Structures are given as structure tokens and as C-alpha cells.
Amino acid sequence: MNFELILVLATLFTGVVVGIDRLYFRRAREEAQGKEPLLVEYSRSFFPVLLVVLLLRSFVAEPFRIPSGSMMPTLEVGDFILVNKFAYGIRLPVLRTKVVALGEPKRGDVVVFKYPQQPEVDYIKRIIGLPGDRVRYENKQLFINGKPMPLKPLGVYSGDGPQGRMLGAQMFEEDLAGVLHAILQRPEAQGPEGEIVVPAGQYFVMGDNRDNSNDSRYWGFVPEENLVGRAMLIWMHFDGEAVRLDFSRIGMGIH
Numbered sequence: 336m337n338f339e340l341i342l343v344l345a346t347l348f349t350g351v352v353v354g355i356d357r358l359y360f361r362r363a364r365e366e367a368q369g370k371e372p373l374l375v376e377y378s379r380s381f382f383p384v385l386l387v388v389l390l391l392r393s394f395v396a397e398p399f400r401i402p403s404g405s406m407m408p409t410l411e412v413g414d415f416i417l418v419n420k421f422a423y424g425i426r427l428p429v430l431r432t433k434v435v436a437l438g439e440p441k442r443g444d445v446v447v448f449k450y451p452q453q454p455e456v457d458y459i460k461r462i463i464g465l466p467g468d469r470v471r472y473e474n475k476q477l478f479i480n481g482k483p484m485p486l487k488p489l490g491v492y493s494g495d496g497p498q499g500r501m502l503g504a505q506m507f508e509e510d511l512a513g514v515l516h517a518i519l520q521r522p523e524a525q526g527p528e529g530e531i532v533v534p535a536g537q538y539f540v541m542g543d544n545r546d547n548s549n550d551s552r553y554w555g556f557v558p559e560e561n562l563v564g565r566a567m568l569i570w571m572h573f574d575g576e577a578v579r580l581d582f583s584r585i586g587m588g589i590h
Contacts, residue, residue: 337429337455339392339393339428339429340429342385342388342389342392342428343389343428343429345381345385346382346385346386346389348378349377349378349379349381349382349385350378350382350386352374352375352378352382353375353378353379353382356372356375356378356379360375389428392420392428393420393426393427393428394420394421394425395420395421396417396418396419396420396564396567397417397418397420397563397564398415398416398417398418398570399415399416399417399418399447399457399459399566400413400414400415400416401413401414401415401416401459404498404500404501404544404547405459405460405542405543405544405547405548405549405550406445406459406460406461406542406543406544406548407492407494407498407501407519407543407544407547408492408494408498408506408517408518408519408543408544409445409461409516409517409543409589409590410445410459410543410566410569410589411494411498411572411584412498412575413572413573413574413575413581414569414571414572414584415569415570415571415572415573416459416566416567416568416569416570416589417566417567417568417570418447418563418564418565418566418567419564419565419566419567420563420564421437421564422437422438422444422564422565423437423438423439423440423559423562423564423565424436424437424438425437431449431560433560440462440465440538440559440562440565441462441465441514442462442463442464442465442479442511442512442514443461443462443511443512443513443514443516443590444461444462444565445459445460445461445462445565445566445589445590446459446460446461446462446538446540446557446562446563446564446565446566447459447562447563447564447565447566448460448540448557448561448562448563449561449563450561451554451555451556451557451558451561452554454561457563459566460540460541460542460548460550460551460557461511461516461540461541461542461543462538462539462540463477463479463511463539463540463541463551464479464531464533464538464539464551465533465538466533466534466535466536466537466538467532467533467535468480468532468533468539469481469530469531469532469533470530470531470532470533470539471529471530471531472527472528472529472541472552473528473529473530474528475520475522475545477509477511477541478530479511479512484509484510484511484512485509485510486507486508486509486510486518487507487508487509487510488505488506488507489506489507489508489517490505490506491503491504491505491506492504492505492506492519501519501544501547503521504519504520504521504544504546505519505520505521505522506518506519507519507520514590515590516543516590517543518543518544518545519543519544519545519546519547520545520546521546521547524546524547526545526546526552527552527553533556534556536558536559537556537557537558537559538551538556538557538559538562539551539556539557540557566589567588567589568586568587568588568589569584569585569586569587569589570585570586571585572584572585
């Protein structure tokens with residue numbers, strides 16, 4: 336279900352109803368002391384609310400839920416996050432046309448984007464390669480333009496609930512050209528390796544859970560126009576298996 340399209344249509348419909356009523360029917364109805372039609376009454380009540388939600392969601396911040404463990408340990412299953420919608424420019428809702436150019440994506444940014452294979456599906460990954468970069472992944476070591484990204488061992492990962500599926504994985508701190516973040520690896524796991532050059536206007540992305548992530552290693556690059564925004568913070572965490580809130584993650588920034 337395309338919530339964005341539904342929100343745009345609902346806002347447009349209620350706005351048109353209110354506008355037509357004010358232009359052509361309201362004065363005559365008031366003079367005749369007539370009752371306001373139910374459709375007009377509801378539209379007048381809902382239009383400002385829908386408009387504010389549309390503006391905030393389209394141009395300021397949008398909430399998303401993390402459904403999988405591909406970004407562990409940075410993001411966990413059950414995290415609810417806010418995404419900065421103007422970090423990379425302002426786009427029209429639904430049409431996705433950029434109308435105001437602002438910042439550019441940076442290496443290490445955690446981004447939400449439209450999955451190139453299914454644009455109606457949102458994915459979240461970390462930007463590894465910028466346009467023109469030469470990216471190589473070999474023996475679980477990441478290289479950018481021939482330079483290895485340093486890894487610092489952090490021990491064995493431990494977690495509960497949905498995160499317990501990664502118990503025993505090795506945790507490292509990766510220095511992604513100055514952006515420090517944690518990643519998970521399973522020494523026994525196999526995956527695609529090789530070197531590739533990122534085309535102009537596109538980005539190479541990977542999940543922090545390196546051996547459990549469907550990312551650019553498998554399906555290619557993310558076009559710039561597919562970017563939705565940059566992940567900012569966790570505003571709630573709900574563990575569906577234990578049916579509980581984890582207040583310790585609320586307010587955590589995403590780096």
C-alpha cells in the first residue's frame with residue numbers, strides 16, 4: 336500500500352472540498368442558516384491535519400521500522416527510526432522530483448532508499464562507495480580506492496530476542512575513512528567478493544551485518560534519485576518476540 340500516495344490524494348480531496356465550499360456555497364448556506372454538509376464538516380476538520388502530516392513527512396522527517404537484522408549491531412529488529420528527508424535535497428512527494436538541491440550523501444551515511452529491484456520497497460544500508468570510487472571486498476576486508484578500511488576487534492556479539500540469531504558472530508569497529516561504526520562478521524560465512532567502480536550518480540551500499548545483508552554486492556548500485564533520506568535517530572524500540580519496549584535505545588543517534 337502506497338501510504339504517501341494515499342496521503343497526497345486525501346489531502347488534495349479534503350482541500351478541494353473545503354475550497355469549493357468556501358467559494359460557492361458557504362455564504363449562501365450561512366445566509367439561509369443551513370446546516371453544513373457532513374462531507375464539508377469532515378473535510379474542514381481533517382484537511383489541516385493531513386496537510387501538516389504531509390509536509391512534515393515529505394520535507395522534514397519520516398518514521399520507518401527496522402524489519403530485519405541486516406544493519407545489526409547499529410540497528411536492531413524492532414527499532415523505529417526517524418529519517419531526515421531534506422538531507423540530500425527536497426523532493427516532491429510521489430513524483431520524487433528534486434526541487435531544491437541541498438547536501439550530498441557522504442561515505443558512512445546510513446540511508447533509506449527505494450530498492451532498485453522493487454521501487455515500492457524501502458531498504459536501509461550504509462553508503463560505502465561514492466560515485467567514482469573503486470570498491471573491493473575480499474576475505475571480509477573492505478578496500479576503498481585501494482586502501483583497506485581498518486578493523487578493530489570488539490569481541491563476540493551477544494544479544495537477545497531477534498538479535499539472538501547472531502550470537503557468536505565476531506564484532507569489529509570499522510574505520511570507514513573516518514566514520515567509526517560496528518559491524519558483524521561470521522568467519523565461516525561465504526559471500527560475493529571482487530572489485531567494482533561506482534558509476535556517476537550512483538552509490539554502493541552495504542549492511543553492517545556483513546554476512547546477513549542483501550546489498551550492492553548482490554544487486555548493484557543505488558541511483559541518486561532512489562535516496563529517501565539519512566537515518567537520524569531511534570525514537571522507539573519494540574521487541575515483538577518478548578512484547579516489550581526497550582527504553583534504553585530511545586533517542587540513540589544513528590552513526
